[in-house]
Amino acid sequence: MSVSIKDIAKRAGVAPSTVSRALANHPRISPETRQLIQNLAKELGYVPSAVARSLVSNRSTTIGVAVNDFLNPFYVDLISNIEEAVQGEDYHVFVSSFHRNRERELSLTGAFFERRLAGAIVVGSLVDNGYLSWPNRADMPVVLISCPAYPFSVSVDNYRGVSAAMTYLIEAGHRRIAFVTQGHHTNTEQQRLAGYRASLAERNIPPDETLIVHGDGGITGGIKAVPQLLALPHRPTAIFCYNDMTAIGVINGLQHQGYKVPQDFSVVGFDDLGIAAAYSPSLTTVRQPTDQLGQFAVNLLYHLAAGQTHIAPQIIEPELIVRQSTAAIC
Amino acid sequence: MSVSIKDIAKRAGVAPSTVSRALANHPRISPETRQLIQNLAKELGYVPSAVARSLVSNRSTTIGVAVNDFLNPFYVDLISNIEEAVQGEDYHVFVSSFHRNRERELSLTGAFFERRLAGAIVVGSLVDNGYLSWPNRADMPVVLISCPAYPFSVSVDNYRGVSAAMTYLIEAGHRRIAFVTQGHHTNTEQQRLAGYRASLAERNIPPDETLIVHGDGGITGGIKAVPQLLALPHRPTAIFCYNDMTAIGVINGLQHQGYKVPQDFSVVGFDDLGIAAAYSPSLTTVRQPTDQLGQFAVNLLYHLAAGQTHIAPQIIEPELIVRQSTAAIC
DNA sequence: TTGTACGCGTTATCAA
DNA sequence: TTGATAACGCGTACAA
Numbered sequence: 001m002s003v004s005i006k007d008i009a010k011r012a013g014v015a016p017s018t019v020s021r022a023l024a025n026h027p028r029i030s031p032e033t034r035q036l037i038q039n040l041a042k043e044l045g046y047v048p049s050a051v052a053r054s055l056v057s058n059r060s061t062t063i064g065v066a067v068n069d070f071l072n073p074f075y076v077d078l079i080s081n082i083e084e085a086v087q088g089e090d091y092h093v094f095v096s097s098f099h100r101n102r103e104r105e106l107s108l109t110g111a112f113f114e115r116r117l118a119g120a121i122v123v124g125s126l127v128d129n130g131y132l133s134w135p136n137r138a139d140m141p142v143v144l145i146s147c148p149a150y151p152f153s154v155s156v157d158n159y160r161g162v163s164a165a166m167t168y169l170i171e172a173g174h175r176r177i178a179f180v181t182q183g184h185h186t187n188t189e190q191q192r193l194a195g196y197r198a199s200l201a202e203r204n205i206p207p208d209e210t211l212i213v214h215g216d217g218g219i220t221g222g223i224k225a226v227p228q229l230l231a232l233p234h235r236p237t238a239i240f241c242y243n244d245m246t247a248i249g250v251i252n253g254l255q256h257q258g259y260k261v262p263q264d265f266s267v268v269g270f271d272d273l274g275i276a277a278a279y280s281p282s283l284t285t286v287r288q289p290t291d292q293l294g295q296f297a298v299n300l301l302y303h304l305a306a307g308q309t310h311i312a313p314q315i316i317e318p319e320l321i322v323r324q325s326t327a328a329i330c
Numbered sequence: 331m332s333v334s335i336k337d338i339a340k341r342a343g344v345a346p347s348t349v350s351r352a353l354a355n356h357p358r359i360s361p362e363t364r365q366l367i368q369n370l371a372k373e374l375g376y377v378p379s380a381v382a383r384s385l386v387s388n389r390s391t392t393i394g395v396a397v398n399d400f401l402n403p404f405y406v407d408l409i410s411n412i413e414e415a416v417q418g419e420d421y422h423v424f425v426s427s428f429h430r431n432r433e434r435e436l437s438l439t440g441a442f443f444e445r446r447l448a449g450a451i452v453v454g455s456l457v458d459n460g461y462l463s464w465p466n467r468a469d470m471p472v473v474l475i476s477c478p479a480y481p482f483s484v485s486v487d488n489y490r491g492v493s494a495a496m497t498y499l500i501e502a503g504h505r506r507i508a509f510v511t512q513g514h515h516t517n518t519e520q521q522r523l524a525g526y527r528a529s530l531a532e533r534n535i536p537p538d539e540t541l542i543v544h545g546d547g548g549i550t551g552g553i554k555a556v557p558q559l560l561a562l563p564h565r566p567t568a569i570f571c572y573n574d575m576t577a578i579g580v581i582n583g584l585q586h587q588g589y590k591v592p593q594d595f596s597v598v599g600f601d602d603l604g605i606a607a608a609y610s611p612s613l614t615t616v617r618q619p620t621d622q623l624g625q626f627a628v629n630l631l632y633h634l635a636a637g638q639t640h641i642a643p644q645i646i647e648p649e650l651i652v653r654q655s656t657a658a659i660c
Numbered sequence: 661t662t663g664t665a666c667g668c669g670t671t672a673t674c675a676a
Numbered sequence: 677t678t679g680a681t682a683a684c685g686c687g688t689a690c691a692a
């Protein structure tokens with residue numbers, strides 16, 4: 001049992017409430033007793049109990065972040081940006097992963113609520129609108145990132161992001177464009193695939209389902225996609241990847257086989273992670289502004305915690321960044 | 331204010347304590363009232379308050395993990411393994427990062443203690459033995475990973491890991507072996523550098539400080555190290571990298587310049603992340619068993635929480651995994 | 661089998 | 677300026 005306000009009170013010969021005020025720098029307290037008590041607190045190594053404080057005030061200074069998966073650097077980037085957005089507001093951010101599992105996501109956000117956290121931010125939710133039918137969802141605000149159907153959410157316009165990249169590739173002369181997926185049937189993946197298919201249709205390019213191969217959202221999936229693409233009777237000239245890590249895997253696989261990017265194949269990523277600019281060749285990619293996503297999500301949470309209800313989903317426009325992993329067809 | 335045990339009691343016309351017992355599946359309760367109350371609880375969407383429970387029982391079911399940095403996949407791997415080790419013990423793991431900042435590490439573990447968590451696991455601590463002089467450290471066990479000087483810690487023997495890799499390279503005929511660092515002067519980096527230098531000395535290979543170049547612990551740092559190494563008057567034939575991500579960057583930089591690995595340069599990593607086996611070429615690396623590290627750290631925490639004090643730092647032996655990124659000198 | 665009473669550490673209100 | 681008291685939600689010892 002650690003040092004409490006009562007222990008200090010006894011040592012100082014005052015009432016517990018006096019100690020509380022002295023430590024809170026309350027105005028109505030004499031300078032001497034304040035000094036005495038603050039010294040005593042330091043001496044005894046007193047650390048206030050956020051548990052007790054939470055119970056009486058019915059408020060928490062902890063924001064819970066539930067993340068689909070720690071292995072996706074995009075999510076990890078987002079976490080850092082959420083932490084930065086919260087910095088200085090004397091809130092703390094606690095993160096946990098639900099490992100791409102809907103049950104575990106519910107168990108995790110349930111754990112957040114049991115602990116009466118100030119709110120939850122879920123990145124890559126599988127529950128999605130399911131949160132709307134939570135028994136007492138009014139009690140803890142839940143904000144989603146990358147789930148545009150949910151009313152309290154912040155997302156990137158995946159459809160338009162993919163369209164921008166596809167338009168660019170098609171105008172550069174590419175007609176056979178492969179798509180390496182993430183392999184999980186998320187909301188986000190569906191939107192990106194929809195953008196891919198629509199872009200081809202708009203330009204009257206006949207779709208070819210063999211050009212859609214499955215990755216795993218990581219470098220490994222990209223590497224493994226390469227032999228599949230090379231084995232096709234009609235090879236693609238450009239490869240659109242679900243995200244940057246997949247693109248890095250694809251480029252590595254191609255380079256290892258002796259092919260050159262972008263001379264032999266154009267490769268496009270999604271996210272614009274820090275590595276995208278540094279990689280050789282640097283990646284053409286669709287930028288998702290994780291700083292804005294994080295900042296907006298935190299703001300949304302604050303607004304909800306303050307009782308606002310008329311809030312519309314926020315959609316952020318992604319931006320195509322053209323670098324050296326793509327080239328025009330000669 | 332969410333639904334409490336009292337709300338249920340009023341609705342059911344019983345005392346709060348009866349509700350408490352009914353929900354805890356206490357033996358001394360009539361089946362009818364139990365059913366009545368459990369139904370009512372579900373209907374009202376009752377979720378017990380871990381805050382109140384924590385306060386009265388003076389126990390917590392939350393383990394805090396403070397991690398140096400989310401960008402290092404090795405740490406992230408570790409987090410997953412800690413989570414797995416805790417699974418089923420009805421504890422929850424909350425993670426937060428201190429961004430390579432000693433002050434923020436102290437603030438974070440302080441926040442853990444304020445919230446009276448069951449214990450803390452710090453990965454890549456910068457405070458290290460500083461925890462021994464915490465005012466009331468007896469109240470919350472703190473376990474460190476990768477800080478072998480601290481009594482309650484689990485680490486890999488970095489020195490021997492590097493030695494194994496160096497011995498292998500030297501026996502394969504390499505004499506000019508570069509070292510790409512992480513760039514932060516951590517305990518771990520010092521040990522690995524010491525192993526590097528000692529291995530050269532043992533074989534009477536004259537050290538050359540120009541072969542030690544700085545990375546950043548990530549892919550980017552590896553890529554940037556390549557031009558520095560290629561610019562040397564006496565180029566290395568092998569490149570030892572602080573970790574796998576650095577090695578991936580180095581290989582990418584070399585491949586992009588038209589060099590082949592391992593024909594032109596041998597490259598060794600450290601960690602044995604999942605990517606190491608999948609990358610092209612697959613990485614020769616020093617394996618750190620994150621599953622064991624996580625499991626042991628959690629066990630250590632349990633032992634400390636149970637009051638044990640006679641505990642020695644645990645050192646795990648790393649293992650050299652030879653794959654295709656290294657070759658003998660002809 | 662159920663109800664009453666109390667305590668956990670803190671803050672807020674009211675009285676002194 | 678300080679002290680006493682109640683309250684937050686839950687668990688438990690004891691009484692009924």
